[in-house]
Amino acid sequence: MLEIRNLHANVGGKAILKGLDLKIGAGEIHAIMGPNGAGKSTLGNVIAGREGYEVTSGEVIYRGKNLLELEPEERACEGVFLAFQYPVEIPGVNNTYFLRAALNAQRKYRGESELDSMQFLKLVREKLEILHIGDDLLHRAVNEGFSGGEKKRNEIFQMAVLEPSLAILDETDSGLDIDALRLVAEGVNRLRAEDRSIMVVTHYQRLLDYIIPDVVHVLADGKIAASGGPDLALKLEEQGYTWLEQGGIQAIEAEARV
Amino acid sequence: MSIEQSTPEQPSVDHFVQQKYRHGFVTDIESETVPPGLNEDTVRWISARKGEPEWLLEWRLEAYRRWLEMSPPDWAHLKIDPIDFQAISYFSAPKSDKDRPQSLDDVDPKLLETYDKLGVPLHERARLAGVAVDAVFDSVSVGTTFRKELKNAGVIFCSFSEAVKEFPDLVRKHLGTVVPPRDNFFAALNSAVFSDGSFVYIPKGVRCPMELSTYFRINAAETGQFERTLIVAEDNSHVSYLEGCTAPMRDENQLHAAVVELVALEDAEIKYSTVQNWYPGDEEGKGGIYNFVTKRGDCRGDRSKISWTQVETGSAITWKYPSCVLRGERSIGEFYSVALTNNFQQADTGTKMIHIGKDTRSKIISKGISAGHGQNAYRGLVRISKRAENARNYTQCDSMLIGKSCGAHTFPYIEVGNPTAKVEHEATTSRIGEDQLFYCLQRGISEEDAVSMIVDGFCKQVFRELPMEFAVEAKALLEVSLEGAVG
Numbered sequence: 245m246l247e248i249r250n251l252h253a254n255v256g257g258k259a260i261l262k263g264l265d266l267k268i269g270a271g272e273i274h275a276i277m278g279p280n281g282a283g284k285s286t287l288g289n290v291i292a293g294r295e296g297y298e299v300t301s302g303e304v305i306y307r308g309k310n311l312l313e314l315e316p317e318e319r320a321c322e323g324v325f326l327a328f329q330y331p332v333e334i335p336g337v338n339n340t341y342f343l344r345a346a347l348n349a350q351r352k353y354r355g356e357s358e359l360d361s362m363q364f365l366k367l368v369r370e371k372l373e374i375l376h377i378g379d380d381l382l383h384r385a386v387n388e389g390f391s392g393g394e395k396k397r398n399e400i401f402q403m404a405v406l407e408p409s410l411a412i413l414d415e416t417d418s419g420l421d422i423d424a425l426r427l428v429a430e431g432v433n434r435l436r437a438e439d440r441s442i443m444v445v446t447h448y449q450r451l452l453d454y455i456i457p458d459v460v461h462v463l464a465d466g467k468i469a470a471s472g473g474p475d476l477a478l479k480l481e482e483q484g485y486t487w488l489e490q491g492g493i494q495a496i497e498a499e500a501r502v
Numbered sequence: 503m504s505i506e507q508s509t510p511e512q513p514s515v516d517h518f519v520q521q522k523y524r525h526g527f528v529t530d531i532e533s534e535t536v537p538p539g540l541n542e543d544t545v546r547w548i549s550a551r552k553g554e555p556e557w558l559l560e561w562r563l564e565a566y567r568r569w570l571e572m573s574p575p576d577w578a579h580l581k582i583d584p585i586d587f588q589a590i591s592y593f594s595a596p597k598s599d600k601d602r603p604q605s606l607d608d609v610d611p612k613l614l615e616t617y618d619k620l621g622v623p624l625h626e627r628a629r630l631a632g633v634a635v636d637a638v639f640d641s642v643s644v645g646t647t648f649r650k651e652l653k654n655a656g657v658i659f660c661s662f663s664e665a666v667k668e669f670p671d672l673v674r675k676h677l678g679t680v681v682p683p684r685d686n687f688f689a690a691l692n693s694a695v696f697s698d699g700s701f702v703y704i705p706k707g708v709r710c711p712m713e714l715s716t717y718f719r720i721n722a723a724e725t726g727q728f729e730r731t732l733i734v735a736e737d738n739s740h741v742s743y744l745e746g747c748t749a750p751m752r753d754e755n756q757l758h759a760a761v762v763e764l765v766a767l768e769d770a771e772i773k774y775s776t777v778q779n780w781y782p783g784d785e786e787g788k789g790g791i792y793n794f795v796t797k798r799g800d801c802r803g804d805r806s807k808i809s810w811t812q813v814e815t816g817s818a819i820t821w822k823y824p825s826c827v828l829r830g831e832r833s834i835g836e837f838y839s840v841a842l843t844n845n846f847q848q849a850d851t852g853t854k855m856i857h858i859g860k861d862t863r864s865k866i867i868s869k870g871i872s873a874g875h876g877q878n879a880y881r882g883l884v885r886i887s888k889r890a891e892n893a894r895n896y897t898q899c900d901s902m903l904i905g906k907s908c909g910a911h912t913f914p915y916i917e918v919g920n921p922t923a924k925v926e927h928e929a930t931t932s933r934i935g936e937d938q939l940f941y942c943l944q945r946g947i948s949e950e951d952a953v954s955m956i957v958d959g960f961c962k963q964v965f966r967e968l969p970m971e972f973a974v975e976a977k978a979l980l981e982v983s984l985e986g987a988v989g
Binding site: 292293294295315316317320321325326328331332333334335336337338341342343345346347349350353385386402406 | 932935936937938940941942943944945946947948949951955956958959960962
């Protein structure tokens with residue numbers, strides 16, 4: 245579903261992604277791990293189309309289209325969703341109103357009919373049930389006065405309503421305590437689907453105890469340095485990222501060949 | 503729908519003309535405009551042209567003589583090239599029908615496009631574009647039905663000029679009692695050369711049966727450069743008045759100096775709403791209108807209430823401070839404002855709440871939005887006089903900046919002369935951050951819609967106070983005015 249070929253990207257004039265290749269199939273969950281500054285968040289932002297990220301070469305092919313040729317809102321309408329690491333507040337704009345505007349914008353793009361407030365409210369309540377989230381966030385302004393956990397929950401809630409086919413979770417676990425983490429992870433698990441690919445960007449193995457990935461990639465020095473199964477994440481947890489630099493990957497690959 | 507238009511009567515014009523000629527008056531009174539320049543003769547000419555009584559002419563002349571002794575205010579946060587007051591023409595008659603566009607086909611298509619964007623009803627577009635009335639409207643006049651209802655209620659709503667002729671005592675009693683000509687430079691100028699405006703009188707105990715809009719004002723002449731409006735609400739009466747319109751108002755005359763006086767007697771309430779979109783000038787800021795307005799409400803009676811609500815998105819320069827004098831005990835003054843400056847617009851606007859009586863209350867909610875290279879200043883005065891026992895004021899002053907080249911400034915003045923007063927002032931400044939915009943984009947919302955949404959959330963508190971149709975128009979107006987503000 246998603247194929248990234250030789251992606252090079254600069255941020256503030258500095259080269260961050262240096263020839264990244266990645267393939268994610270439909271229905272798969274891929275984890276992207278790596279040390280600070282490796283380019284994990286950059287990858288998510290480049291796919292979503294954030295300003296300030298300059299792509300110098302490469303392609304991001306998604307369901308046959310090169311995303312890099314589309315505006316950010318078009319990419320969203322094509323089914324790309326980025327769950328932000330630091331969700332921003334939008335005072336005065338009601339959360340429900342905002343989400344309905346977003347959903348209808350996407351539906352319009354796809355040639356579907358827009359939902360009126362009644363229909364939308366019904367949809368919203370269904371999703372809240374699936375996620376076991378209370379409805380108080382419906383009445384508040386977007387992320388205004390939300391705690392860290394509430395903000396992350398709001399991201400997952402939006403994901404549930406917008407039903408993206410490619411969801412990128414950018415360090416969704418950062419700033420969360422164990423209980424909040426579990427809640428968010430459960431929400432994500434309930435949103436797994438055959439036609440949905442999920443990219444989980446994370447520092448720590450911890451989240452991957454709850455959201456079990458199909459493939460784990462390690463992003464180091466602007467490229468995918470290694471890929472493996474869930475046990476790769478466990479190994480990293482054990483040994484730390486420096487282990488990679490010391491030739492740890494060859495050891496794993498050697499084991500795998502046996 | 504048609505609007506009745508009767509030509510103003512001009513009784514005894516000849517009589518005036520003969521008299522004025524004795525004083526060296528040369529210009530033909532029948533002409534459409536006066537040559538540029540302002541002197542006593544110009545004032546006399548205007549008064550004679552309108553067929554005004556002697557007392558009003560004297561009142562104008564007195565104001566003119568005052569004006570000569572005054573100079574324009576220079577304390578505002580505004581960069582204005584010096585205005586040559588002798589280069590301006592101070593009167594122009596309404597266009598005759600043959601000089602007007604004969605149908606919408608004759609109207610500038612860009613203007614029609616704006617009407618479309620603003621959602622102006624089809625039947626209103628022709629009127630707004632100045633199309634010759636008879637060519638468009640049928641004989642059944644909404645204006646007439648409106649007038650009948652008002653007549654039954656005893657409400658007077660007519661043009662100022664008409665009021666001078668038909669209700670001179672009422673006009674004379676109240677004119678200048680809220681904004682005396684010597685109040686400021688532009689009030690003096692307006693008092694000398696005012697063209698026309700509205701006169702509203704609500705008798706005791708009457709609740710005006712409908713919102714009064716300048717659209718329905720009989721003999722609605724061209725919106726003048728120097729509008730003069732007077733609204734008097736007797737004991738226990740109530741009126742809601744709507745001024746302005748969202749369609750961009752172009753005027754060859756760049757200088758506008760209006761005066762609005764409101765008088766609220768015991769237990770009376772006046773709600774005055776303005777949605778104004780004077781031509782702001784082109785993207786370089788050239789050719790826009792300079793709007794210097796003096797608006798004041800006198801809460802003369804006990805328990806009276808005056809509310810000002812405004813949405814200002816036009817004009818190259820805006821200088822206005824709709825104010826309330828809280829004289830009556832337990833009187834209330836309110837000011838709700840959204841002021842937008844985009845491109846090279848400048849605004850120095852705010853309010854004055856003067857607490858004089860006991861137990862008075864005032865509330866100020868000001869929302870300033872700056873975009874492009876706009877400069878937006880809020881200037882507010884809350885004055886609690888020595889004898890104003892138990893006064894309360896709440897002021898909330900919020901600024902929003904869109905983009906990197908604009909400015910927002912706040913100049914609050916709080917003068918408290920009585921120790922029992924409670925005055926609260928809150929202020930916030932925010933930017934529409936790139937983060938907020940990207941958040942919306944990433945959810946599929948277009949940039950334009952995102953900005954509208956965020957700005958609308960910001961202005962909610964003020965839009966809530968507008969009569970409904972105005973609120974819908976105001977939202978649309980804000981969206982149109984913000985086009986191209988981001989990026």
